[in-house]
Amino acid sequence: MILGNIVVEFIRDGGPIMYPIVIVAIAAVCVVVERSLWWSRSRWHRDANLLEKVYTAMEEGDLKKATSLSETTQDPVVRMVNHGLNHPHTSMEGALQVAAGMELRQAGRFLSAMDTIVTLAPLLGLLGTVTGIMGSFSSIGDSELAVEKVTGGIGEALIATAAGLGVAIITLVPMNYFHSLLASLQFDLEAAANNVLILAGRKPRAEGTDPA
Numbered sequence: 001m002i003l004g005n006i007v008v009e010f011i012r013d014g015g016p017i018m019y020p021i022v023i024v025a026i027a028a029v030c031v032v033v034e035r036s037l038w039w040s041r042s043r044w045h046r047d048a049n050l051l052e053k054v055y056t057a058m059e060e061g062d063l064k065k066a067t068s069l070s071e072t073t074q075d076p077v078v079r080m081v082n083h084g085l086n087h088p089h090t091s092m093e094g095a096l097q098v099a100a101g102m103e104l105r106q107a108g109r110f111l112s113a114m115d116t117i118v119t120l121a122p123l124l125g126l127l128g129t130v131t132g133i134m135g136s137f138s139s140i141g142d143s144e145l146a147v148e149k150v151t152g153g154i155g156e157a158l159i160a161t162a163a164g165l166g167v168a169i170i171t172l173v174p175m176n177y178f179h180s181l182l183a184s185l186q187f188d189l190e191a192a193a194n195n196v197l198i199l200a201g202r203k204p205r206a207e208g209t210d211p212a
Helices: 002-013 018-045 048-059 063-069 076-085 092-107 111-138 146-200
Strands: none
Touching (some): 002 018, 018 092, 018 146, 048 076, 076 092, 076 146, 092 146
16 A cells, blocks of 8 residues: 555656556556567477477378378467468468468567557656656746745656656566567577478488488
């Protein structure tokens, strides 16, 4: 309860600009939590062993088995491979590209929103600085309490600036982390797609023969 009162007082002392900053902060928290949960589930579903089994089946020329192994997986890489193996209306390469694009689109959700938050929050803080300083200067000479109004306006400016910068900094760190995870997933998808295309074009090796 005491903490809630401190937060409410902090927002009130920061002036009217604090309200949009609070909205942006709530949006940032929601996006970070959602993306964190999504990436946690995605990493939990990664199955390198299943991917190797699919590669082995393709190397043996058993595309039906490879398709069957990759049907029910939640691994985004294996799911892309399955989409590539089922390409009745397009080439395998085209199907792999479409599937990879869909996976990357899901993985990159809300990154543009986080980028907007990182840019918008400091600007709102700067706007709060301007309005607070303007209020301080407009109150000079009005009454005996002019000094209190001036210091109140300066305090409002500083609070708004600190809040805007704080939201941007807190959002920037997870945003960069999510970008690194996205780049890693993109690399894995591209590597898997290349392997599938190579294995699909290779003739199966007969049992008992030595590799060339």
